[in-house]
Amino acid sequence: MSTDVGSGTGDGSTVPGGLWPASARIGADGAMSVGGVDLRTLAGQVGTPVYVLDEADLRARARATREAWTAAFAPEGAGVHVYYAGKAFLSVAVARWVHAEGLRIDVATGGELAVALRAGVPGTDLALHGNNKSDAELVAARDAGVGRVVIDSLVEIDRVAEVAAAGWGGEPGRRAPVMLRVTTGVHAGGHEYISTAHEDQKFGLSVSGGQALAGLEAILARPELELRGIHSHIGSQILDPAGFAVAAHTVLALRAELEARTGVLVPEVDLGGGFGVGYLPGEVALDPERIAKDVVAAVTDACTELGTPVPHVSIEPGRSIAGPSTLTLYTVGTVKPVTTDSGLVRTYVSVDGGMSDNLRPALYGARYHAALVSRHSDAAPVPARVVGKHCESGDIVVHDAELPGDLAAGDLLAVPVTGAYGRSMASNYNLVPRPGVVAVRDGEWRFLVRRETVEDLLALDLG
Incomplete structure (x- = not known):
């Protein structure tokens, strides 16, 4: 497994919805790539959860913002x-x-x-x-x-x-x-x-x-x-x-x-x-x-x-530059249907991260979107809630999602627009190491911030 830099391939159609990094594409097999890197390949090389940052997208947003404001005020001197x-x-x-x-x-x-x-x-x-x-x-x-x-x-x-x-x-x-x-x-x-x-x-x-x-x-x-x-x-x-x-x-x-x-x-x-x-x-x-x-x-x-x-x-x-340039990639674990008090059957999808890598939903009810990005599915969508692995009932990543009914352990889910306040507000709750940040561009990836390890946590404990 690579722990520093690597490469991958990905091509296909532009992802609809306006939420994903500019380079995000969906291939014929339903898998997503960002920056020319297949997210399945990336997950296999660096593990999950991981923040995936589209370098070109972030830089383009910074440049467009500067140019827009400079042009707007130029006539006023x-x-x-x-x-x-x-x-x-x-x-x-x-x-x-x-x-x-x-x-x-x-x-x-x-x-x-x-x-x-x-x-x-x-x-x-x-x-x-x-x-x-x-x-x-x-x-x-x-x-x-x-x-x-x-x-x-x-x-x-x-x-x-x-x-x-x-x-x-x-x-x-x-x-x-x-x-x-x-x-x-x-x-x-x-x-x-x-x-x-x-x-x-x-x-x-x-x-x-x-x-x-x-x-x-x-x-x-x-x-x-x-x-x-x-x-x-x-x-x-x-x-x-x-x-x-x-x-x-x-x-x-x-x-x-x-x-x-x-x-x-x-x-x-x-x-x-x-x-x-x-x-x-x-x-x-x-x-x-x-x-x-x-x-x-x-x-x-x-x-x-x-x-x-x-x-x-x-x-x-603020977040308008960093936020949309990044997604968080998770691996699905437990998938459990739950019947609510109103009789609705909601599928709870547990992922290998949670409130330790995205605190905003638990802190003030922030709403996010999620999508299956490792394969195509013809299964009808079902009401779902994406939750984390922490010992809190409020450990929710996505409150309300529509996900394929055949979602299973090992599938990859991506949550977009996590570049702002995801990694920066991340914690070690339940002593979970914080995810790394990987930048992708032109079919290559590299760590900007490496993943924490259990050894990192133990090194701080003076015993």
Whole structure:
């Protein structure tokens, strides 16, 4: 069995539904290939479960997003920076790919910062987020010359200033470039846990309560800090762009108010992102060109009303780049029909992973799709639920699926759109080693992140 790189063959028709990586194909025998690699061959060589990432697809999404936003703001003479969300999924290779496609990277911890720096991403192209940054994380950001620190609270202003007194990026007298995260009262997204701009939550300073303005003025009072702009984020998995327009107006009005009070017009505004993707057949992701044009219109209208120039804009498209580029491949184990209280017979399909490799369904009821990818089946579909191997009744991978009635142990199932928050939120619950991440392209595969082993788990146990 190969544990590093390998190859395979796969050809056939494009997979319908819009959920699968761009290179996914179904052969005449019903088997799926991605990146020219037959998933049956891959499973035989690397085992399951495994995350399968289409490198060309991820890079194309990063490139298309950057191009759409650059083109949309060009007529206004405003620059744009697109930040890849490290929290969605970050590895050394992925950091290199997205940076090569013109994206910057936002990181939220010292670990994410370390991965981006190991990938060779310059500190100036990184942003450090977080509501509770440690002293060690701030020092690491200073030493790397991180391009912006997103301050999240009033007390953090002094903490960042004290760290920056030694000189940002090792340059004596160089100020720390910072933005202030504000809450606009606009909240959007698929679940309360990922809606991030309402007042009663941990992120940012309230615009309506006056904290945001006080924070901006406090930053200006610290000579160690360079106020680059205002940061807003309204949520995640957003499919309706209307909220961005309202939030943009609120942030730009705050920018104008700060100028009126202090004479300082901050040059940059970050409008966040969290652009939604489709997880189920029929769901339509936010189109990069459409959302860019809508946001440009909102920004220019607000600036015209306020009498201020259009700022440099930053956006954070979130899961829309990593999510659809990846699927999780499982092997079927126990298949068990269960009669529900309503009399429905539902087939429970147990796979060799579960909530340890995709926490989102258990955490907030996220919905996914699943398909048989190792063979063709003429059997009629049956109501099914794909579940994991963990000791929890809530260990559900796919709540409601239609799968062939002849599904059996040894078949391969694939769950698409798992590139965001699959591996990054994975755990060792029940002491199950986390799956590896395999990149596929042009008929070749290689591990980006190797599979954990039981030996890895035991090495941490000091006995």
